[in-house]
Amino acid sequence: MNETSSIEPPDTAGRSGGAYLGLEPQPRSYQSWVADETIEDYALRYAPASYRRWSPATITHTALGGISFLALEAIGAALTLSWGVQTTVVAVLIASVFIFVTSLPIAYHVARANVDMDLLTRGAGFGYIGSAITSLIYATYTIIFFALEGVIIAQALLVAFGLPLPAGYLLSAMVILPVASRGMTAISRFQLVTQLPWIVLGLLPFAAIAWRAPDALGQWLAAPGPAPGLLSLGAAIGVLCALTVQIGEQVDYLRFLPPRETTTRARWWGALILAGPGWILIGGTKILMGSFLAWLAIRAGMTPDMAVEPIGMFRHAYEYLFAPAAALLVATVYVLIAQIKINVTNAYAGSLAESNFFMRVTRYHPGRLIWLSWHIAVSCALMLMGVFSTLEAVLAIYANLALAWLGAIFADLAILKPLGLSPARIEFRRAYLPDFNPVGCGSMAIGGLTGLMLYAGLGGPILQAWSAPIAFALSLCASCVIGMWRRGAGYLARVPHVFTRRSRCDCAICSHGYETRDMAYCTFYERPICSLCCSLEPHCRDYCKRAPALSDDAPAPAAGPVQLTRVPPRLWHRVWQIATVFGVLMALLGGAWLGLRDMAGRLGDPGLGTAVFLGAAPLVALLASWAVMANERRRLTEEDLLGALRQLGSAQRELAVRQRLAAVGEVAATISHELRNPLGTISSSVEVLSRNPGLGADAEEDVLRIRRSIGRCSRIIDILLDFARQGAHETVPVDLRAWLAALIAEHPSGGLVRLQVPSGMRLRCDPSRLQFAIRNLIENAAHAAEAAPGRRPDVELRAFHDAGFTIIEVADNGTGLPPEMRARVFDPLVTTKASGVGLGLTLVRRVAQMHGGDAWVARTGPLGTAMRLSIAQTP
Template identity: 40%
Template sequence: MKSTIIPSKIVKERRDYNAWVANETLEDYSLRYAPKSFRRWSEATVANTALGGISFLALEAIGGSLVIGYGFANTFWAIVIVSALIFAAGVPIAYYAAKYNIDIDLLTRGAGFGYIGSTITSLVYASFTFIFFALEAAIMAQALKLYFGLPLSLGYLFCSLIIIPLVFYGVTLINKLQLWTQPIWLSLMIAPYIFVGYKEPDCWSNWLNFGGNSPSGASFDPLLFGAAATVIFSLIAQLGEQVDYLRFLPDKQENNRLRWWGAVIAAGPGWIIVGAAKLLGGAFLTSLAIAHGTSLIQAKEPIQMYLAGFADVFGNPKITLAVAVLFVIISQIKINVTNAYAGSLAWSNFFSRLTHSHPGRVVWLIFNIAIALLLMELGVFDTLEAVLGLYSHVAIAWVGALVADLAINKPLKLSPSYIEFKRAYLYNFNPVGFGSMAIASLISILAFIGTFGDYAQAYSSFLALGIAFTLSPLIAWLTQGKYYIARENPLRQTVNLNPPLITCYVCEQSYEPDDSAYCPVYDSYICSLCCSLEAKCHDSCKTTEEQPSLIQTLASVLFQNKLSPQLSIRIIRFTASFLLLAGIVGATVGFVFYFGIGESSQFSALATAMLLKIFSVLYVLLLVFCAMGAWWFVLSEESRVLAEEELEKQNDQLQGEIQERQRAQTALQGLTHELEMRVEQRTAELSEALTNLKQTQSQLVQTEKMSSLGQLVAGVAHEINNPVNFIHGNVTHATGYIQDLLELIQAYRTEFPHSPPIIEDLTEEIELDFLLEDLPNLLTSMQVGTERIREIVLSLRVFSRLDEAECKAVNLHEGIDSTLMILGNRLKATSERPQIEIVRDYGALPLVECYAGQLNQVFMNLFANAIDAFEEYNKGRSYPEIANNPNRMTIQTRLLEDNKVLIAIADNGTGISQDVRTKVFEPFFTTKGVERGTGLGLSISYQIVVEKHQGTFRCVSSPGEGTTFIIEIPTSLDLKGEENSNSPNKIPC
């Protein structure tokens, strides 16, 4: 059933721990694939490092032991045939490891063994590393004893401890060590064979005819050949150490294809070519050492071999001993850094899956060396042949199943074409590889201990290889390959040469997609290491109703649903645990009996039979304890799982409550934030309303002032108009009357030229002649004056427009001229400046529908501002300077193509700056003094033009180049749209 786990939160301690584990300074990608960012070495460097690991002298020791025990012919053909098989097995392993940049454990996971199934192979691989570490360190300790007299027990300790700092920083330091020591090692290894062949030519024939302790002497014997092959087959696990370095190869590209393949072959399966030569070389040097007088027991020690070899190189025995010891030390350090490094990787993989924790590769490095030290102290070198013979069967079965999957199952599409190594996408057990290995190991070990006869015993290693190689494709075909992939990896759908990095939710480090997996427990992507260390998920991401686990499938098949699912699974787990414990205990008891008693000549047949019964009874008793331990393990595991499930439920419930409270808190915070926003919004609205109110009040005051001024002007004009009209109308009549009286006087003076004295005196006193001449002129002046008064009154009426409709078609030029006439006094010349020139550039305009009185206010504001600007500009300038550059206002009107009228009012003053120009239409903005302006004139004018007349109003100016105000209004107003306008700054008509 699919997990319903609530996405978990990561506590700080967990995140810090996983981030520390993810630090690859020391870890060297021990539990994951090697990313491109870490693979900085060239193909040659990686190959050289991997080949440096085959310097181990255990090869010579094995060759020496085999030639002493089985003779030349059996040893030679065992080395040749087994080496060919190892080479063939190494090709697919090396190729897939280098292609996917993974070590042998991760390769095993995805190639038929499953996530937990490969744990057994990690243990097998770890055993290989500490067994050979112990053998190599024992060889080095023997050399130190021979040269320095150091006791073997102390030599074992010394040879173990010096390896730790060399492996501490992983492959980075190992690369340098192998590079520096490679020339010395090669020179010292090859030199003895050259000198011995030259100085002792008969040594070759001695070797070819060497029989040792072999019953068949130097001739071939099938049974002895099989026994020798079994020991050599144990070296097949060395492929794992080669792969540990091959995973650091750069990606295969077109430009490095040959170099890449060369490194894969040379450092992968190619190691066995040099290894076979070293095996044969060990057999040769052993025969040489015996010919020089060394005992059969000591002749198989590499230090004794190379003492015999270097004796022909150096004449001085002291130099020979020193060089031989130096060679042994270099060789053993080169191989044991590889053994220790590979062992630390194997133990890390093994325990990380069992315990879901990873204290670090360095911990397992020390653990691996400690086991090797224990084996050395127990005398592993003396039982070399027996130990390797038993061990080789499991290693051969493992590699056989692995090779079959890579070389057969994948080409036949019985398994996925790629290697999936992440826990999130793998089943715990895959019967293809794990089942093949288990069956092949069991049958071959039974054959090895003599259960199936002499030939089966001799060829038990070939049985292990053949059975595993055959069963793997067979089981894959039977299971249809359904136990390879538990669920699809969504990241595999993205093909990108430079994929983006993915941040792990747990450790917060960045990884390539190949090293990341989607985890439904955290509802995010996590890295493969954090996935391995996750303990509480119980693989919920892979458990579905459609795809039961392997144990559930097995229980269903065996019990046919006759028992409850829980009881069925409990029985299967008990059986598996019991068989595992019984097998381990049986192998241990059998190993002790076979090699401690069965092969000893100290016991008679009767004593051996008696001891066999005792061992059998002991084993039966131990089986009882194994059954109790298995049952205890199953029940405790169930209790632990139930406790974890209960804790998980409580945790989920607690997390649910926390999330519910968090949602409530979030909702409360959202509501509080919303209320705060509403308060801020309402406050802003009130502030804006208050500002608008203040502006409106000021505008109303200004409008009221203009309205009052208009009413005053209209009233004065009306009051003046009546008497002026009366005077103007009667001046004409008065002129006629006076003209008649003047004619009468003239006629009287003609008819009566001699007037009485009193008349003459009066005529002279009033200067009648002057009156007769000046009176017509006086009447004409009065006529002109009354006409001027009438024009002024008419201009006042045009400006105020109070006696006309609010919106009507008018002549804009009349409004402009009337405004200029009112301001005529300010335009006249003064003692400080000449007259302000007015340039009228009127176009042919139609009558324009507008609010004439308000437009006249706009003209009044613009003209007044221009005059104020001139007065400010003229301060400090002399009269001649002003006369040379007179103040001028230009008024231009045009009819535009889109039925709009343009009115441009320009002056040649100082102009205004960009800063001021952007603010001229803002309310209360003014550059005048406090008593000279309110800053509302242009603001109100802007609203009259834009809002009232649906036009545009803009200012064009630059400092020193004057200012131009441009007004554009339509010739006819859309009164309906204007009535619907809801502008808060609308000017009332």
């Protein structure tokens, strides 16, 4: 570690590796673009304060540049053609209020925690693996809209220059690479440069329309059409609700908002609202603008198919100001600017989401640029499949899953956290998160599956139209109910380690320094590692989250008799896994079935989609079973390997300890004689000096200091000599309670010790050696209890029988052992005391092993530490 480390590095001399498996952390290096955070933008981790150097105004401009997408105008035009102007206007107003309210807590927590949407979801009730599903949903959103915006560009190039659509699709995808590949720095500059032309060209046709046709707006609002009804309004709102996920793209920029303390309150909150939920104020206006322009173009004689396309509606709008040829050219320029602005954001946000998803699925991180290429390739495939022609259906189906996700997040951030039913801090590190949290995962499953079933028509046309809002409401209610039932349980797998010495720390695997907010203490390697290296670690199998009883510090349980059972072990666990995988695959197949059903209806065979869906169910069940069993085989193989490594590590650890003890013994035998004589001479001289009546008070103090130093040196020699002793020890029966009471009475700290030993309890042991071990434990406990600020020192000594052993426990009410010391306290020459030698606890364990037992840390934490010593019961 260098000077930025927050904890001392473990002493690895004489050891072969980690305390548990005998493994040293393997150094990890990344490709140059992965290590370059100007490209990665801390894609998979917390954005540190040192990187958040942009002003609130820059963040606002960059985030608002991401809402330039003309798909909003296209959505407004499509809704107008389907449901009429009045229904569209009312639906936009209701959806805008809904999106603003649900997006505000998300934007606030992202800006405060400086994490992206995926990392926020992890700590907002979904868990580490559970949020991978939401990452896929969010990535799907960015892919869909990237494809929609690419289609709009290709259509503009086709109309203006006759460029074939496939060539336009490819060009629209490739043109964003130079900017999106460079990260936040390049994107912010690009958005600032293009902001003014986008705003001017976007408002110019409306100014011309207002000048030349001032009554057009009133005529649009009064356009004949069906009045808003429950069915039409629900269908329109269901489509618009899919836009709620846009907050994910906004917060990808908001996470770089500078700390609130470094700017004024008004600027910070202004940037938060405008760049966060405030996007819908402009977005909703753009939807209404699209409705207005499409109505205007159709009234002028343009075909509905052309009027719904942004190039068509804006070409007609610019004809109020320019000649037809010039209007087409200006409209094309505007479409290109607007769509490139949004697709840069779509590609950037999508590559972040895909990096998060695939990193957890594959434990591999090739870099954001790889997933950027993947994002573009999938989007091009959707363009070729004609995604724009099914815009309303795609968004309506997607809205059910998206709103179920956001309903669970909103419930956690806006309800459960203020009530204290979930942790106030957003935790995103794998080391401290459970794989799944039922609060978010369960509520999303309830809301999403119910919404999809309603959309499939199982509840009638009214519920089908309102399926997306119902999915949101169900998910929100389920999240609150589950959260209140669990009362905060399940959000954390273990208590996060607090790095107290410095603000930065070096990762033991990649060797880079990060802020401690982005670091975790790895109990597998006994070192701090960064959150990304923790996520990519394939060997530990979440060792840090296992029960403390699995620690090597505890004695191994006695082997029981072999039991034969008719039911295979973990059977129900496998059944649950197969059912879960089957449900997920069937849900995905159900989405495809909805589209296939509509297509089959157009082909004249309405039952084709249902037949394919039901016929595929057995195959999906077989696929789910194969996937689970393959994973089970992999798990068993890894467990066997880890078991072998654990045994190897224990053997290597024991060998290293024995080598140390042998070296200490050789040194002790040599130096004890050389030290005893000088110490004896010094002690005699001090005794002579102390009898001199002419000594002053200062000299008497010096004599006492010399005596204490002589005593300390003698104790060190005794410890060293005890290591040098070999051979058998003699055991005698003792009355344990009386013997321990006498030991406490002789100890200087005996006044602090409470004895809890049953009367009549007897033990066969070597009294002299066991006395040394227990005195050492009492001395350590007293020292820890006296060092705890604001507490009355308390030490408890108790004994009991357990499974053929006599257990002696010494517990204190100190502040506990540091995590980096817990697994090493019994190693030779390791101590937490400034004046300690580091051999006392090693000798304690050796004494216990002489008696057929062991010594270990039973528990430790802020409320104190309990050390245990076991002695085998002999007749």
